[in-house]
Amino acid sequence: SQTIHQWPATLVQPVGSPLSLECTVEGTSNPNLYWYRQAAGRGLQLLFYSVGIGQISSEVPQNLSASRPQDRQFILSSKKLLLSDSGFYLCAWSVLGITDTQYFGPGTRLTVL
Template sequence: SQTIHQWPATLVQPVGSPLSLECTVEGTSNPNLYWYRQAAGRGLQLLFYSVGIGQISSEVPQNLSASRPQDRQFILSSKKLLLSDSGFYLCAWSVQGFGNTIYFGEGSWLTVV
């Protein structure tokens, strides 16, 4: 069966510091990969998606970037965090071409202070 791992689970970072969240998927090949953000009182917002190694599409202009160095690895980064970057970040995957059934990881809680 497929599993998705995401870390770290919780982090508190000062404004202006860098960020790296990592996600890996097991048990499947060539998945679509996604980064979503969930802010308090709001639904989930798609930030980035990837259909293959090195292929990243951004949905929302922001202070963040994503990379996919390996087939089942997805990384969310920032060079300098802003207070507004605080939130719950979720990595997710779907079968290639079936983006209507998305499976989420456990999430990473980011607080920027």
């Protein structure tokens, strides 16, 4: 069966510091991968998605970037964190295409102080 991992689970970082969040999927090949952010009291906002290695699409212009160095690895990064980057970050995967169900990882809670 497929599983999705995210780490770290919790992160507290100062403003201006770099960020690296990692997501890996097991048990499937060539998944579509997604990064979402959930601000306090709000729904999810799609940040990036990837349909293959090295293929990244950005949905929202921001202080963040994403990379996909391996088929089942998706990384969310920032060179300098802002206070507004605080939130809950969720990685998700799907397989069969655009309308396939997306399955989510356990998430990372990021607090920028």
